[in-house]
Amino acid sequence: MLRAKVRTGDLSEARDIRRRYADWEFIEKQPPKIRAALIYYIESGDLYVASRIAGLTVEEFNELRIKANIPNVS
Amino acid sequence: MYRSTDFAIADTCFLIDWVRFRRRDLIFKLFKTVFIPESVLREIKSESTVMWVALNLASGNLALYTEVFDEVEEARKITELSRRLPGAISVDLPEALCMAVGRRRGYVVLTENRGAIMFADLVSDYNDVIVWRSLEVLLALHMRRLIDADCNNLSMLFREYEEDTKHIFPERDLSNGVEVLRRELCSKN
Numbered sequence: 527m528l529r530a531k532v533r534t535g536d537l538s539e540a541r542d543i544r545r546r547y548a549d550w551e552f553i554e555k556q557p558p559k560i561r562a563a564l565i566y567y568i569e570s571g572d573l574y575v576a577s578r579i580a581g582l583t584v585e586e587f588n589e590l591r592i593k594a595n596i597p598n599v600s
Numbered sequence: 601m602y603r604s605t606d607f608a609i610a611d612t613c614f615l616i617d618w619v620r621f622r623r624r625d626l627i628f629k630l631f632k633t634v635f636i637p638e639s640v641l642r643e644i645k646s647e648s649t650v651m652w653v654a655l656n657l658a659s660g661n662l663a664l665y666t667e668v669f670d671e672v673e674e675a676r677k678i679t680e681l682s683r684r685l686p687g688a689i690s691v692d693l694p695e696a697l698c699m700a701v702g703r704r705r706g707y708v709v710l711t712e713n714r715g716a717i718m719f720a721d722l723v724s725d726y727n728d729v730i731v732w733r734s735l736e737v738l739l740a741l742h743m744r745r746l747i748d749a750d751c752n753n754l755s756m757l758f759r760e761y762e763e764d765t766k767h768i769f770p771e772r773d774l775s776n777g778v779e780v781l782r783r784e785l786c787s788k789n
Contacts, residue, residue, distance in 0.1 A: 530732055532717045532718045534687065547768075573612075574613060574695075577643075583645050584643040585612075585649060597766055597767060598767040600712040600735075600767070
């Protein structure tokens with residue numbers, strides 16, 4: 527049976543990719559809560575908590591993630 | 601007669617990406633029913649996502665999973681334990697609930713959450729829980745020959761998924777997966 531695996535190094539690699547692809551100009555223009563949530567997402571990759579920080583549903587936050595050009599790395 | 605692995609339970613993070621995929625209905629070739637916890641319904645808003653979920657709930661491809669008290673309690677314990685284990689990535693309640701259901705009922709857990717994947721590896725009670733990301737779902741579709749694989753371009757479906765969802769598969773995981781597909785599906789021997 528197939529199983530997903532996570533290696534310790536994966537986390538920093540994923541964070542580097544999110545930082546590199548992110549549209550920082552777009553992020554800087556956002557209101558404080560949204561900006562904080564996007565930065566939290568870049569650092570952690572945790573969509574659920576980021577959406578709670580932004581005060582949005584997960585799907586609304588996911589749309590914002592795409593607008594900010596932040597890839598979901600997993 | 602169905603096996604428990606004919607069923608899956610998907611968390612919100614998996615589902616909202618998967619719904620953007622142009623070949624999203626392929627998932628129903630793998631699973632008889634994909635359960636979605638009630639909390640997922642609170643997290644979807646766009647017309648296209650809500651419509652896809654509603655139509656598939658109506659046809660029985662998707663089904664609502666209403667959690668019971670004991671499952672929520674187990675999920676709380678998972679979130680606490682994930683924060684106590686050295687080196688573990690924390691698990692939030694929504695995916696913890698899917699892990700609890702996966703352990704109790706044998707459903708495949710569909711999530712992109714790395715904490716949940718790691719938890720299944722680290723905690724012996726959860727070692728038997730099968731956790732898949734979209735990457736494993738796409739691999740399984742190939743392995744079970746539910747889609748035609750193009751041996752000259754085995755990464756095509758994965759690239760389509762990345763394009764539609766702005767999701768990036770870790771390069772090493774993707775190349776390992778494609779290598780397995782090449783061996784299993786395209787080797788002449």
